[in-house]
Amino acid sequence: MVVSVGLVVMLALLLWVLADGGWRAIREFGLHFIIGRDWNPVSGRESYGALPFIFGTAVTSLIAMVLAMPIGVGVALFLNESGSAWIKNPLAVLVDLLAAIPSVVYGIWGLFVLVPLFDHTVQPWMSASIGKVPIIGDLFTFNGPGGDIFTAGVILAIMILPIVTAVTREVVSVVSSETREGAMALGATRYETIRLGVLPTARPGIIGAGMLGLGRALGETIAVALVIGNSTRITASLFNPGYTIPAVIANEFREATSAGVHRSALLFLALLLVLIALGMATVSRLLVRRTTRLLGGDVAAQEEAATSTLGMA
Amino acid sequence: MSATVPAIEVPRTISSQRRTKDRIFSIALWASVVIALIPLLLIVYRVVRLGLAAVSVSLFAHTALPANMAGGGMKQAFLGTAMIVGIAIVISVPLGVLTGIYLSEYGSGRIASVVRFTAEILLSIPSIVAGAFIWALVVVALGSFSGLAAGVALTVIMWPIMARATEEVLRLVPTELREGGLALGYPRWRVIMRVVLPTAGAGVLTAIMLAVARGLGETAPVLLTALGNDFVNTNPMKPTDAVPLRVYNYVQSAYPAWRALAWGGALMLLLGVLVLSVTARMLSIRQQRRMR
Numbered sequence: 001m002v003v004s005v006g007l008v009v010m011l012a013l014l015l016w017v018l019a020d021g022g023w024r025a026i027r028e029f030g031l032h033f034i035i036g037r038d039w040n041p042v043s044g045r046e047s048y049g050a051l052p053f054i055f056g057t058a059v060t061s062l063i064a065m066v067l068a069m070p071i072g073v074g075v076a077l078f079l080n081e082s083g084s085a086w087i088k089n090p091l092a093v094l095v096d097l098l099a100a101i102p103s104v105v106y107g108i109w110g111l112f113v114l115v116p117l118f119d120h121t122v123q124p125w126m127s128a129s130i131g132k133v134p135i136i137g138d139l140f141t142f143n144g145p146g147g148d149i150f151t152a153g154v155i156l157a158i159m160i161l162p163i164v165t166a167v168t169r170e171v172v173s174v175v176s177s178e179t180r181e182g183a184m185a186l187g188a189t190r191y192e193t194i195r196l197g198v199l200p201t202a203r204p205g206i207i208g209a210g211m212l213g214l215g216r217a218l219g220e221t222i223a224v225a226l227v228i229g230n231s232t233r234i235t236a237s238l239f240n241p242g243y244t245i246p247a248v249i250a251n252e253f254r255e256a257t258s259a260g261v262h263r264s265a266l267l268f269l270a271l272l273l274v275l276i277a278l279g280m281a282t283v284s285r286l287l288v289r290r291t292t293r294l295l296g297g298d299v300a301a302q303e304e305a306a307t308s309t310l311g312m313a
Numbered sequence: 314m315s316a317t318v319p320a321i322e323v324p325r326t327i328s329s330q331r332r333t334k335d336r337i338f339s340i341a342l343w344a345s346v347v348i349a350l351i352p353l354l355l356i357v358y359r360v361v362r363l364g365l366a367a368v369s370v371s372l373f374a375h376t377a378l379p380a381n382m383a384g385g386g387m388k389q390a391f392l393g394t395a396m397i398v399g400i401a402i403v404i405s406v407p408l409g410v411l412t413g414i415y416l417s418e419y420g421s422g423r424i425a426s427v428v429r430f431t432a433e434i435l436l437s438i439p440s441i442v443a444g445a446f447i448w449a450l451v452v453v454a455l456g457s458f459s460g461l462a463a464g465v466a467l468t469v470i471m472w473p474i475m476a477r478a479t480e481e482v483l484r485l486v487p488t489e490l491r492e493g494g495l496a497l498g499y500p501r502w503r504v505i506m507r508v509v510l511p512t513a514g515a516g517v518l519t520a521i522m523l524a525v526a527r528g529l530g531e532t533a534p535v536l537l538t539a540l541g542n543d544f545v546n547t548n549p550m551k552p553t554d555a556v557p558l559r560v561y562n563y564v565q566s567a568y569p570a571w572r573a574l575a576w577g578g579a580l581m582l583l584l585g586v587l588v589l590s591v592t593a594r595m596l597s598i599r600q601q602r603r604m605r
Contacts, residue, residue, distance in 0.1 A: 003408055004415040004428045007472060011431050014438075014446045014469070021449045074345025081342075091346060093594060098353050100590040102530025104557045105579045108564045109356045112572075158352045165349070189331055191338035212437065219439020221533040222561055246441040246533065253448060253537050263449075270445035274438060281437035285430075 015274070022268025025261055033268065039232050041252060041262045048265040052232040054272075056149060056242035060224060061217035063153025063238070064160055069210050071157075072164030079165075080172045081194060092169075099162035107226035110155045111147070115227055118154075119145035123239050141237040147229035150238040155223050160213035167212055167288060171205030172198060174292045201291075208287030215280030219273055221246035245269050357583070364580020367573045372581075377543055383570045387578055389545040390559035393460065394529070396547070397539060397555055400464025401528050405471040406521055412472070413479020413520065418505055420480070429480075435473035443469040444537030451538070458540035460553035466534035471524040478523055482516030483509060485601065516600045519593045526589035530582055532557035556582055 026033055029048050036049020075095060079088050127142035175198050183197040199206070229241025230251065249266050256262040327335075371386045378385030416429055447466035452458055486509050494504035510517065540552040541562060556578050563575035 003411040004476075005424065006408065007412055007428055007435065007476065008431045010469065010472070011435060013450075014442070017446055017449050018442075071345045071348055074342050075349050078342040078346050091350075093591075094353060095349055096594075097587065097590065098349070100526060100530075100586050101353075101356065102532065102557060102582050102586055104530070104532040104560050104564075105356065105360060105583050107532075108560060108575055108579050109359055111564060113355070113359055161349055187327075189327060189335040191335040192331070194338070215437050219437075219441060221439070221441040222536075222557075226561075226564060246439060249441055249445055250533055250536055253445070254540075267445060267449055270442050274442045277437055277439050277442070278434050281434045285433055 015271070018267050018271035018274065022264055022271045024264035025268045028261060029265075033265070037232075037234060039248075041255065041265075043260075046261055048261065050245070050265070050269060050272075052234050052243050053245045053248050053269065055234050056228065057218055057244040057246075057273075059149055059238070059242065060152045060156055060228065060244060061214050063150065064156030064217040065210055065214050067154065067157035068161045068164050068213055072161050072209070072213070073168050073206060075161075075165045076168035076172055077194060077198075080169055081190070081198070095162055095165055098158065099166075103159070103220060103222045106155055106159060106223040110151065110223055110227040114155065115147055115151055116145075118148075118151050123148075123150070127239065138236045139238050142239050143237065147227045147241055148239050149228060149242040152224045152228040152242070152244070153238070155227055156217040156220055159220060159223065160216045163216055164209050164213040167209035167284075168202075168206050171202045171209065171288060171291050175201050203291075204287045205291030208284040208291070211280045211284040211287070215277045215284070218280070219246055219277050221250050225250050245273050360576065360580050360583050363573075363576035364583075367575075367577030368580060369577075372574065372577050376545060377574075378570070383573075385570065385574065387554070387556065387559045387574060389542060390554040390556045390578065391581075392545055392547070393539065393542065393554040393558075394556045396460050396549065396553060397463040397467065397535060398525065398528055400461060400549065401467035401471055402521075402525060404464060405468040405475060405524065405528075408468070409472050409475025409520070409524065410479050410517060412476035413483060413517075414505060414510075416476065416480040417483035418501070418509065429477075432473040432476045435469075436477070438469070440470055440531050441533040441537070443467075444534035447534070448537045455550070457550065458538060458552040459550045460539055460546070461549040463535045463539035463553065463555065464549075466538045467528040467531060470531060470534065471528045474524040474527055475520050478520030479517055482513050482520060482597070482600070485516065486512045513600075515596050519597045519600070522589050522593040522596075526586050526593070529589070530557060530586045532561050536561065 025048060029036070033048055033050055034054065035051055036047070037051045038047045038049045039052060040047045075091075079092050079095075123140075123142045126140050131137045131140040131142065179197045179201060180193060183193040188196065224244050225247035228244060228247060230243050230247060231241035232243055233240075234242075249269055252262070253266060256266055369386075371384055373386060373388055373391060375384070375386040376389050377387065412428065412432070416425055416432075419425065420429065443466050446469065447462050451462040451465055455462070490508050490512060491504055494508040495501070499507065535555045535558055539555055539558065541558045542552045542554040546553050560575045560578040560582065563571040563578070566572065566575075
């Protein structure tokens with residue numbers, strides 16, 4: 001038991017160390033830290049405005065979620081509601097394998113394969129088509145090759161797909177078979193059963209799955225650092241380079257090892273990141289739990305689903 | 314009898330509009346599965362193809378050559394990863410397994426639910442944050458980046474994974490076995506040691522393997538704590554190299570020879586992680602079958 005409580009102590013210590021380390025930055029820069037756009041660690045001209053990183057993190061994660069949610073839910077529904085076991089089980093394992101791939105492997109693939117592909121075909125094409133549409137067109141202006149926010153979002157979408165799928169499956173699997181059979185008995189097609197029976201009941205849990213995915217996307221470091229282009233300019237186009245909170249920590253911690261505002265600023269960013277991620281995880285967990293409990297599903301089945309979620313994620 | 318029932322017009326067919334919607338929906342589900350699997354295939358294909366080209370004896374037997382010379386290897390990175398992951402295993406296995414035992418065998422009280430919840434949300438901690446935490450705590454305190462700090466940083470990530478996974482496999486052990494042991498007059502801890510753990514056996518190993526698979530591939534926490542090293546280092550208190558780290562550095566280099574090595578390293582990482590995950594998965598499926 002002592003050992004187990006250690007886990008709680010560790011979390012508390014983590015929050016305390018980051019808060020204590022980040023205190024100095026927030027005291028010196030206050031609100032400017034969050035809304036300022038100028039990030040300059042050069043001593044003598046130091047200024048820490050973290051808005052470019054906050055912006056980049058939010059935008060890449062949102063792109064990831066918008067792309068991963070429909071596909072993740074689709075895969076989960078496929079694996080739970082249709083198809084036969086001989087095809088479902090291997091498919092489930094394959095999707096889970098996406099979660100096992102190390103992020104640096106995503107990074108090397110992203111930088112050498114996805115970035116050139118997007119530069120030469122996808123982005124010029126999107127820019128020439130959607131880019132012409134008024135108002136939203138600005139989001140898709142192509143300004144030349146190199147890493148960018150959009151590519152980072154796509155990589156993140158691939159990376160969070162397994163967790164979105166796993167949690168959605170967990171929720172959908174406890175929608176009781178009565179709901180399903182009832183709808184079928186009324187003559188509903190499979191589409192109607194899912195659309196009118198399964199999805200509304202499972203909705204809070206599916207939102208929870210999305211939030212967990214968003215939390216994962218926010219904190220992903222290495223793959224994003226390699227493909228996003230690392231630029232602190234905030235621009236309208238998604239095809240321009242950006243920067244994220246984890247990426248700046250990974251790139252600048254070396255210069256910030258000596259005590260100073262720079263170190264403090266990075267630790268404060270880490271604190272910000274962990275608070276958002278923990279908030280997302282907590283709300284998501286509660287939503288999923290409420291859904292599964294509300295439906296009074298088989299507890300053992302839930303536990304099992306949770307294991308498989310855990311196992312690979 | 315059937316003649317007395319007023320005839321109700323029961324449509325025998327589903328309207329074509331509904332049928333079309335259902336058809337489109339099925340296609341959409343299939344499409345999402347295909348879209349989900351395409352990246353997996355592309356990544357594995359590319360890494361295997363370019364990685365195999367870079368794998369040779371020298372990848373494991375030599376350290377880096379000067380920048381633009383072909384050949385060379387990342388021996389120091391493999392040794393460093395072995396050391397860092399070894400340290401992480403030594404620290405996190407006892408912590409993780411004990412926490413799992415506590416949650417499964419004594420875990421009905423209030424404290425246990427707090428611990429369980431903490432473990433659950435710790436799973437969502439961004440790995441770079443674990444790195445920043447240990448960087449601020451250990452690296453700054455010791456005044457040097459080190460393999461030890463990296464091992465501790467990986468522990469932050471592996472402990473909760475192992476705890477939750479161990480809890481789940483121990484819960485699969487039938488209650489009757491525990492009751493049998495207790496009825497024979499064994500104290501609780503002996504029942505756990507002699508009955509529960511041996512029965513779960515391979516399951517606990519699965520939990521450990523999953524956590525190791527995760528730790529093996531982590532780059533960000535190792536970057537912030539071990540820093541990297543161009544040479545072989547066996548002192549756990551000094552900066553140490555690791556495979557994910559070396560791949561990350563070489564990916565960003567301008568030299569083709571180093572980029573080629575990066576693909577070789579990436580292939581080794583992918584192989585290690587996939588072998589561990591798939592073996593763990595197969596063990597756990599077999600285990601669950603045996604328990605039922």
